[in-house]
Amino acid sequence: MRIVITGGFGFLGRQVTSTLLGTRTYRGAPIDRLVLADRFVPPGSPEAADPLVEIVRGDLIDRLDEVFAEPVDVLIHLAAAVSAECEADFDLGMSANLDTTRALLEAARAQSAAGGPTPRLVFSSSVAVYGADPALPLPPVVSESTLPTPRSSYGIQKLVCEQLVADYTRRGFVDGRVARLMTVSVRPGKPNAAASGFLSGIIREPLAGLPAVCPVDPALRVALASPRRTVEAILRIAEVERGTGKGRLHGGLPVNLPALTVSVAEMLATLRRVAGDAVADLVAIAPDPDVEAIVGSWPSVFDNTRAAALGLEPNPSFESVVRDYIGDHPDAVVADTSLAAGRPNPGP
Template identity: 50%
Template sequence: MTGAAGFLGGRLARTLLDRGELDGRSVDELVLLDVVAASAGEGDPRVRTVVGDVADPALLGETVDARTGVVFHLAAVVSGQAEAEFDLGMRINLDGSRLLLDACRAAGSVPRVVFTSSVAVYGGDLPDVVTDATPLTPQTSYGTQKACAELLLADHTRRGHVDGRVLRLPTVTVRPGKPNAAASGFASGIVREPLAGVTTVVPVPPEVRMWVLSPRYAVESLVAGAELAPGRLGGSRAINLPGVSVSVGEMAAALERVAGPEVAARVSWRRDPAVEAIAATWPGAWDTSRAEALGLRGDADFDAIVRAYMEDDLPHNL
């Protein structure tokens, strides 16, 4: 697993260790790769922690071997940082993905590779509802890097080097911890900070619409995506995951319904043109009928996402 020290990586690692198997095969060794040491499964003899750069071909060659059956590729420089630091985004998001696939090819084990892509592969003049077949039209460096990696994975799959599947994640919220450099970070901050007693500033107008998914269902989808039989995927290995289409104003209203007006009063609004320009490129709704037919699920509504965060990350408070 690349990006294993991130919050999704940590949750996915714990889920896999608790399950003890994936697609009928026991999890005998879980290799956690990141630039800092992953803490999930600390002390578990099944866990091997590797600290290093996902764009280091020598490290990848030592980490991916003939025993590798499944690869979860989560490592990425997030959207706002990839836009601000072009070379870094290209090296990690694109070169890192290419080198990882090269390592899988060299290992010869034809692993299943689950790649976390993003709504950012879409942008510009989009149809009212985006489908799995909507052409990729990214409007940011991050989206472009993710789209290129999708195409690389598809080609390696076509050539029989890997068994790839692309899961296009909605904006995952609510992320616990501190704000990160993602342009979509306000979608977590609008819930996380007010519940912590802190005022938050939303940098986009209330009518901006987003497609969002809770960490609970993001992890469930990653596991389910890895277990999908290749024959069920047909000619396209890319899947738009289920989620909730919601405006930012509706997010604030859901917070008030679930946590009360005192908490919701800590939400303030001040537009940031740079963030607003990126957010304007994201699709607000998409057709997930294919994902649902494959058994993938999303949250019922944004109220449920707020409750999930309160239950999973704030059990001592609320």
């Protein structure tokens, strides 16, 4: 069993890798090789020391010979240029997202055409496929049967790749599955330039004792999934069998990952409840019309039925999301959350 993760050293790639290196199995079979493909490999990455791990470094489109040097059984394609990059540099997005995914599909097709295994391919798409066309406002509740009308080049490129994955699958070239990721919150690490970045920053930065800016009206509602739920869903979609009935993947539609709908005001109130006034007061509200326009164009309420059929549920509450973050990243939290976390306050 040789599994490839593209974007293997990205935030989600490392979480998926960590989970697979923990179980060391895929659908009950031992993983013989875990190939992590990425443009950048952080020095001293602990994954690199694992005997199962093989690293393919460089632009994916130039490294497909290495990725497919041995038969690929499963390919989890997370590598992508992000939304803001694709909007700023159209050619970069077309190359990094569309051309690279197509080349990956072609390499997978060549493998199966040559008598090798038909690779199972999980394509990470995005909620960014949705947007409101002037002639077609988004419905109040979005599902996989809602027509996507992307309002960004990134969303278009993701949607186009979804279609190619569907056709390569229908023709038997690959066994493709599409996971549409929600905004992931709370992301650890440093702030990034994504329009959605504040949806992690307004929690992560105050917990680290740092100020944060909320660039939208707190009444805005958003759809979120925690890193844990996102990684769980990617792996479930990679492992599930096709068919009808509970626990099987029915039809060729993408799967919108389960979304927790929450207002920014509720997020901030949760922070206040969990970490106290001093921490919550580190967040300044300073609406930025550009950010409000982008984030406000995304759907916030999803029908999670298709994901639920695979046993995937949204986070039960934003408080559980914050508690997971605190538990997973104790070194990034300086705020005293001991009371709220249910542990006895150690006192002065």
